[in-house]
Amino acid sequence: MGSGKTSVGKRLAKKLNLPFIDGDCEVEKAAGLSLMDLLKCYGEEEFRAGEMRVMKRLLQGSPCVLASGGGSFVAEQTRALAKEHALTIWLKADIDVLYHRTTGRKRRPFLIGDDNQLKSKLEKYINEEYPYYSEANIVVETKDEQVDITVNRVIAAINQYLEEDKE
Numbered sequence: 255m256g257s258g259k260t261s262v263g264k265r266l267a268k269k270l271n272l273p274f275i276d277g278d279c280e281v282e283k284a285a286g287l288s289l290m291d292l293l294k295c296y297g298e299e300e301f302r303a304g305e306m307r308v309m310k311r312l313l314q315g316s317p318c319v320l321a322s323g324g325g326s327f328v329a330e331q332t333r334a335l336a337k338e339h340a341l342t343i344w345l346k347a348d349i350d351v352l353y354h355r356t357t358g359r360k361r362r363p364f365l366i367g368d369d370n371q372l373k374s375k376l377e378k379y380i381n382e383e384y385p386y387y388s389e390a391n392i393v394v395e396t397k398d399e400q401v402d403i404t405v406n407r408v409i410a411a412i413n414q415y416l417e418e419d420k421e
Contacts, residue, residue, distance in 0.1 A: 256355035257345040258396045259321035265405045267319035277322040313339045328386045344390035
């Protein structure tokens with residue numbers, strides 16, 4: 255949440271001449287509900303089950319740049335599918351970058367509430383989910399910088415990973 259998955263993903267897809275798919279949007283389409291309504295109506299467990307089904311379909315589909323929902327990579331089955339069918343990239347952001355990018359944003363269902371509690375929610379999120387994200391093939395630190403600079407750093411990391419993979 256706030257790492258730049260969508261903004262970086264869209265520009266990366268364009269540079270790589272691949273379609274961009276937003277996992278959260280695909281979950282909303284499949285459910286016919288917004289993420290907020292899906293969580294309110296069915297709870298987090300059913301939300302995650304639906305998210306997993308959508309991610310499985312997308313990961314087994316045509317090549318694309320897929321921005322997965324913030325917590326989807328935490329699910330063991332989804333993580334295994336991603337490792338099997340994709341090159342996984344974690345856009346790692348520190349708490350200050352995440353805080354700056356998420357303060358006042360109302361479309362992040364897992365961060366809803368008082369902005370005064372946002373840092374503690376983000377710290378909890380980092381402690382619980384970053385260990386899973388660290389299993390990605392590639393880790394790129396995101397910073398307060400222009401999106402195109404981050405995209406170029408992602409492309410360089412992909413090229414380096416593919417070169418190392420050849421050896």
